[in-house]
Amino acid sequence: MTDAIPEAIRPTVLFVGVRDVGRSQMAAAYLSQLADGALTARSAGVRPAAQLDPAVVDAMAEDGIDLSAELPSEVTVESINGAQMVVTLGSGAECPVVPGRRYEDWDVDDPSGQHPDGVRAVRDDIKHRVQQLLSELQPALHPDAQ
Numbered sequence: 001m002t003d004a005i006p007e008a009i010r011p012t013v014l015f016v017g018v019r020d021v022g023r024s025q026m027a028a029a030y031l032s033q034l035a036d037g038a039l040t041a042r043s044a045g046v047r048p049a050a051q052l053d054p055a056v057v058d059a060m061a062e063d064g065i066d067l068s069a070e071l072p073s074e075v076t077v078e079s080i081n082g083a084q085m086v087v088t089l090g091s092g093a094e095c096p097v098v099p100g101r102r103y104e105d106w107d108v109d110d111p112s113g114q115h116p117d118g119v120r121a122v123r124d125d126i127k128h129r130v131q132q133l134l135s136e137l138q139p140a141l142h143p144d145a146q
Contacts, residue, residue, distance in 0.1 A: 012040040013133075014083035016095045020045025020072035022056045022111045023089035026123055029065045030130040039137070044079055046094040048072035056111055059119045063127070087133070089126075104133075 013031055017024030024043035031041035049072050057067045073079075077096055080086055085102040088095045092105040106129055111122040 010038070010040045011085070011137075012042060012083040013085045013087060014075070014079060015041065015043045015087050015089060016075045016091050017043065017045050017089045018091045018094070019047055019049040020074075021049045021051070021053045023106075023108050023122065023126060025052055025067055025070055025072075026056060026060060026126045027087065027089065027106075027130055029060060029067060029070075030127050031134065033065060034130060034134055039134075042079065042083065044073045044075035046075055046091045048074045053112055055114070055116060055119045056123075059111075059116065059123045062120070063123065 013028075015024040015027040015031075020043055024045060028041040028043035031039060035041065052067055052070055052072065060067045075091075075095060077098060080096055080098045080101060083101060085104070086095065086098075088103065088105045089108050090110060092103075095103075097103070106126075108125055108129070109118070109122050111119040114122070
């Protein structure tokens with residue numbers, strides 16, 4: 001297990017979706033799990049819905065992650081200011097831009113309305129992208145390990 005970085009100084013990655021009901025929630029959950037305390041992951045939406053997509057909650061539960069208590073939240077300039085990196089998932093054109101932040105846009109299918117196999121494919125794509133992102137960020141998080 002990694003020595004957790006104190007939350008006050010832990011870098012934050014903000015995942016921004018349109019409604020914060022699927023892709024952004026999945027990405028934040030995977031980064032929280034895989035970063036093992038080295039990063040803080042948050043999610044938000046430009047037009048947040050009232051609740052998560054139940055198919056997304058089910059697909060994540062299949063992979064051992066419980067999203068049943070999570071609620072969508074709205075992206076704000078303040079939430080972006082609190083992040084070192086912003087990853088947009090279908091919301092790139094609508095997401096506020098704050099200078100000095102690293103932005104990435106992930107072209108990931110929307111799981112809303114898809115058959116469970118389609119939701120699982122989106123979940124697996126996001127998990128792979130989060131693993132790749134974490135491998136890119138790892139040297140900066142642990143410079144003494146090189």
